[in-house]
Amino acid sequence: MQQVAFAVLSLITLGAAIMVVTTPSLLRSALWLILAFFGIAGIFVLLNADFLAITQILVYIGAISTLMIFAVMLSSKVMDPHQPRFNEQWGLVGGFSALLFVALAAIVSRVVWPVAQGEVPVDTIQRLGADFVGPYVIPFEIASVLLVVAMIGAIIIARERE
Amino acid sequence: MLPQYAFIAVFAIIAFALPIIGLIISWLIRPKKPNPAKNATYECGMETIGDTWVQFKAQYYLYALVFVVFDVEAIFIFPWAVAYNKLGLYALIEMILFVAVLVGGLLYAWRKGALDWH
Amino acid sequence: MINYLSDFFVNLARSWTAWISGFLPVWAVTVVNYVIVAVILVMMPVIATLTLTWMERKVIGRIQNRIGPNRVGPWGIFQAIADAVKMLVKEDIVPDNADKPVFNIAPILIAAAACLLWAVLPFGRNMIGADLNIGALYVIAIGSFTTVAVLMAGWSSNNKFALIGAFRVVAQLLSYEIPMVLSVAAVVLLVGTMRMGQIVELQTVPFVFLLPTTFLIYMLSAIAETGRAPFDLLEADSEIVAGYFVEYSGLKFGWFYIAEYGNLMAVAAIATTLFLGGWRGPGVAAVPALGPFYFAVKILVIVFVLMWIRGTLPRFRIDQMLGFAWKVLVPAALANLLWVAIVLKLPVPTALQWLLILAGNLITLVVALTLLGRAAKQYAARRGLVSA
Numbered sequence: 001m002q003q004v005a006f007a008v009l010s011l012i013t014l015g016a017a018i019m020v021v022t023t024p025s026l027l028r029s030a031l032w033l034i035l036a037f038f039g040i041a042g043i044f045v046l047l048n049a050d051f052l053a054i055t056q057i058l059v060y061i062g063a064i065s066t067l068m069i070f071a072v073m074l075s076s077k078v079m080d081p082h083q084p085r086f087n088e089q090w091g092l093v094g095g096f097s098a099l100l101f102v103a104l105a106a107i108v109s110r111v112v113w114p115v116a117q118g119e120v121p122v123d124t125i126q127r128l129g130a131d132f133v134g135p136y137v138i139p140f141e142i143a144s145v146l147l148v149v150a151m152i153g154a155i156i157i158a159r160e161r162e
Numbered sequence: 163m164l165p166q167y168a169f170i171a172v173f174a175i176i177a178f179a180l181p182i183i184g185l186i187i188s189w190l191i192r193p194k195k196p197n198p199a200k201n202a203t204y205e206c207g208m209e210t211i212g213d214t215w216v217q218f219k220a221q222y223y224l225y226a227l228v229f230v231v232f233d234v235e236a237i238f239i240f241p242w243a244v245a246y247n248k249l250g251l252y253a254l255i256e257m258i259l260f261v262a263v264l265v266g267g268l269l270y271a272w273r274k275g276a277l278d279w280h
Numbered sequence: 281m282i283n284y285l286s287d288f289f290v291n292l293a294r295s296w297t298a299w300i301s302g303f304l305p306v307w308a309v310t311v312v313n314y315v316i317v318a319v320i321l322v323m324m325p326v327i328a329t330l331t332l333t334w335m336e337r338k339v340i341g342r343i344q345n346r347i348g349p350n351r352v353g354p355w356g357i358f359q360a361i362a363d364a365v366k367m368l369v370k371e372d373i374v375p376d377n378a379d380k381p382v383f384n385i386a387p388i389l390i391a392a393a394a395c396l397l398w399a400v401l402p403f404g405r406n407m408i409g410a411d412l413n414i415g416a417l418y419v420i421a422i423g424s425f426t427t428v429a430v431l432m433a434g435w436s437s438n439n440k441f442a443l444i445g446a447f448r449v450v451a452q453l454l455s456y457e458i459p460m461v462l463s464v465a466a467v468v469l470l471v472g473t474m475r476m477g478q479i480v481e482l483q484t485v486p487f488v489f490l491l492p493t494t495f496l497i498y499m500l501s502a503i504a505e506t507g508r509a510p511f512d513l514l515e516a517d518s519e520i521v522a523g524y525f526v527e528y529s530g531l532k533f534g535w536f537y538i539a540e541y542g543n544l545m546a547v548a549a550i551a552t553t554l555f556l557g558g559w560r561g562p563g564v565a566a567v568p569a570l571g572p573f574y575f576a577v578k579i580l581v582i583v584f585v586l587m588w589i590r591g592t593l594p595r596f597r598i599d600q601m602l603g604f605a606w607k608v609l610v611p612a613a614l615a616n617l618l619w620v621a622i623v624l625k626l627p628v629p630t631a632l633q634w635l636l637i638l639a640g641n642l643i644t645l646v647v648a649l650t651l652l653g654r655a656a657k658q659y660a661a662r663r664g665l666v667s668a
Binding site: 027028031034050055056057058061062063064073124125 | 457
């Protein structure tokens with residue numbers, strides 16, 4: 001049953017991801033990206049990481065997608081759905097991408113991935129909370145500094161227009 | 163835990179099916195008489211002037227930005243809140259530090275007018 | 281027999297499951313049960329619209345010293361059904377340059393979001409769709425994905441008013457989501473769990489008595505999130521002509537409408553669960569079947585208060601609204617959260633902790649109101665409205 005769910009979610013995610021790069025309209029790309037995020041949230045649920053799934057929906061779809069759609073609308077190209085979709089170098093770039101794909105596929109299929117042992121604990125969120133202020137406190141505090149730095153930087157850049 | 167999410171998945175399918183079924187029923191029983199006057203875009207009863215493109219104020223982007231930062235902060239607060247009762251005093255001090263840094267950021271945004279609507 | 285009745289809903293579910301297990305395999309029993317619960321819960325926004333629209337028109341009518349609808353059925357109770365039939369048979373006009381797939385999907389998304397909220401709300405002991413480990417966050421996440429649907433609606437209508445309306449709605453929704461999340465975080469901090477069912481179980485004292493300011497912050501944010509007065513700048517006819525759904529007609533508009541009232545009731549239900557003790561009430565320990573009735577009564581009380589507010593207060597300007605969210609509610613919610621955290625770590629008995637939390641809340645409220653009053657006076661003096 002889990003296999004079926006995983007297959008469906010992967011199809012949704014990959015299909016949406018393909019549509020993101022092939023749709024001519026920028027806004028529709030953003031909407032397909034949102035569908036891809038939903039697929040990823042579903043895969044997190046299958047991994048018993050429910051907190052991560054809800055974080056994906058709350059932050060990526062609720063906040064970052066809105067930011068992206070605003071950014072798309074801020075650029076004037078959104079009104080023009082007839083931009084050229086292939087530039088002249090597409091042959092060369094396509095070749096490199098295919099090479100990269102073959103290399104990655106070879107790596108993924110040959111590495112012996114370690115499988116987690118034992119049951120997933122029931123109280124993952126409590127453990128996450130305890131870890132934030134325990135072993136991982138430095139990254140936790142630096143995360144807040146990073147967030148503030150990002151906010152200040154973006155405010156400075158966005159206000160230059162005025 | 164997974165059976166609960168199976169319920170959510172079933173629920174989501176039905177929650178999407180309800181509006182779709184409603185719209186199909188409506189499509190079957192409503193009149194369809196398009197004519198140019200009805201299909202034109204609404205602009206207070208006049209013909210539209212100019213393209214449908216509004217000057218997008220950067221202000222909206224700034225609001226979304228500050229929102230992203232505080233949203234991520236809230237996400238960090240939740241696991242801490244759930245685990246709080248079992249942790250020691252250090253949990254409190256570290257969270258105060260975390261929130262203080264972000265409040266500093268909020269004050270900066272406030273002073274720079276990023277939160278004002280012009 | 282009395283025992284069966286006293287926990288009626290749960291026992292009914294058990295008898296039904298036992299009956300169909302007789303002739304269906306286990307997985308089919310689960311699926312059938314899920315579908316039945318899902319259909320019942322999906323009907324909640326529809327029921328909410330049918331009843332709350334009538335209630336609202338009557339309540340606001342009385343506030344405005346007139347009788348509400350009273351022609352269609354006794355006391356006008358079939359008015360909502362008449363409205364529903366009207367919306368079903370109205371012609372669906374799609375503007376010429378609208379982006380058709382996106383235009384059609386937006387109302388479906390918004391209606392589905394309003395339905396999905398009901399999965400984690402506890403109607404009674406053991407009567408919950410799915411008691412997710414992350415219930416409290418799930419509720420907020422579903423609300424946050426409404427912002428995307430609103431942008432889709434505004435954009436695809438190909439209409440300047442719709443677009444500006446959509447931007448403003450999204451700015452409002454984003455701004456008020458942070459105080460809402462922070463006030464929910466304060467409740468989660470107090471109980472140490474995000475499961476909605478457990479939050480109700482642990483409320484021996486309804487949290488509104490411990491955290492009145494948090495309740496107030498939550499209610500204000502929730503009113504702004506559902507887009508009702510006095511935060512309804514974006515729907516007011518004189519302001520922006522119905523905002524982002526100006527181009528929708530017929531049942532598509534109907535779904536926006538159902539989503540609005542469904543959200544209203546859902547928000548009242550969440551406030552009841554988090555602050556008013558959900559399905560708790562006198563006698564529930566002995567007769568758990570009373571749970572849903574207490575739940576419904578509490579929801580109706582909150583909805584009545586919200587309608588009262590709508591009929592009474594004038595609406596805010598958009599800059600006042602957004603400034604209020606960021607400059608007043610977010611600092612107040614953060615102060616609240618930290619105060620609860622500090623008090624919970626003090627080595628004093630629980631009852632004293634609760635009194636301290638209550639005191640802290642009231643102090644926050646007083647400080648916030650004083651600062652607001654002072655800022656208002658400065659503003660008025662600057663604009664020459666008041667002889668300083």
